Amino acid sequence: MTPYEAGLVVADARPAADGVRVLTLRHPLGEPLPEWTPGAHLDLLLAPGLERQFSLCGDPADREVWRVAVLREPAGRGGSAYVHEKLAPGAEVRVRGPRNHFPLEPAPRYRFVAGGIGITPILPMLAAAEAAGAEWTLLYGGRSRASMAFTGELAAYGDRVTLAPEDETGLLDLAAVLDRLPPDTLVYCCGPGPLLDAVEERCPPEVLRTERFRPEERPAGEDAEFEVVLARSGRSVTVPPRVSVLDAVRAAGAEVLYSCTEGTCGTCETEVVEGVPDHRDSVLTEEERAAGETMLICVSRCRGKRLVLDL
Structure with a gap:
């Protein structure tokens, strides 16, 4: 199915924390926007060759607007600078999506862990867990309280949310949250790579769901020539x-649709008809990799001499 792509208007743009800018996007003719679910992200097609993915962090029930939050990264590749400097209210921006590789699965209880801008996909998950009557907690860390977005909205949840600015409390106390998990608990984590690595060390893979903003470090496989049909x-x-x-x-x-070329966004996911992929992405689960039904063709290769792809 062809993904939704349209030019939207920036209805509002304002700071949400130090270095974080929140955009509210609306269709120029007031048309309803496609449905989305917590964990989904949106491609912003900022300029030729400049496409970036940002998690939707608003209310999925609100079909009139989409909301994304963007951390300015001085050492980045230009996407966040473009958003902060050029997307003022009234500006137009082309978008594609939404797409969800980080869905909230049904569970009686959740432990959410967010670091920095990683709060963005988690925010609508909290509302969904609350609406479902699940038992949940959130541990949310950042460099400082001023750098942590959406703390005002999170205050409504009371003591189920633990804010842990590093300059006040040190590193996140993951042991307190993740050791001795109750049965039927799912752990959702989004944030910097070192945080995700630390959480992965403490959690069995069957209970952990993560989303990475940077490619996961994986041992390089054989980089030999092969044939694609x-x-x-x-x-x-x-x-x-x-x-x-x-x-x-x-x-x-x-x-072929593609965006990040790093194996983190899922835009280029392609069905595998025959052959065994050598998965090198940071999107697919271990179960999806073992099944070998799809692959991210921007980074993954072949464990043999031939692949047949649905292209």
Whole structure:
């Protein structure tokens, strides 16, 4: 199915914390926006070659507007600077999505852990867990209280939310939250890589759900040449070492949606018809990798000599 893509208008833009800017987006003709679920993200097509993904952090029931929060990263690749400097109220921005690789699964109880801007996908999850009558807590850390967005909204949840600014409390006390988890508890975590790594060390994989903003460090597999067959046309494409499947099939004329080229957004996820992928992404679960039904062609390769893809 072709994803929704449209030009939206910035209805509001304001700071939510030090270095964090919140955009409220609306259709220029007032048309309702597509439905989305907690954990979904949106592609902002900022300029040619400048596409970035940001988690939706508003109310899924509100079809009139979408809300995203963007952390300005001075050492970034230009996306956050563009949002902070050029997307004022009244500006137009093209969007694509929403897409959800971090869905909230039903459970009787949750433990949410967020670091910095990682609060954005977690925020609508809290409201959904609350509406479902689940038992939940949130541990939310940041460099300082001033750098932590949405603390005012979170105050409504009372003592189920623990704010832990590093300059006041030190590193997050993960042991207090994650050791001796009650049965049927799911853990949702989003934030910097070191936080996710620490949470992964404490949680069995079957209870943990994470979303990364940066590629996960994975051992490099063999980078050998292999063949990709485009199932819809029957055309064969050779993928040399150090060339991605994405680049090879695009050079051969295949039309493929893509964005981050780092294996973190899921835009280029492609169905595998035959062959065994060598997964190198940070999106698919271990179960999805084992099934081998799809792959992210911007980073993943082949564990053999031939792949047949639904392209």
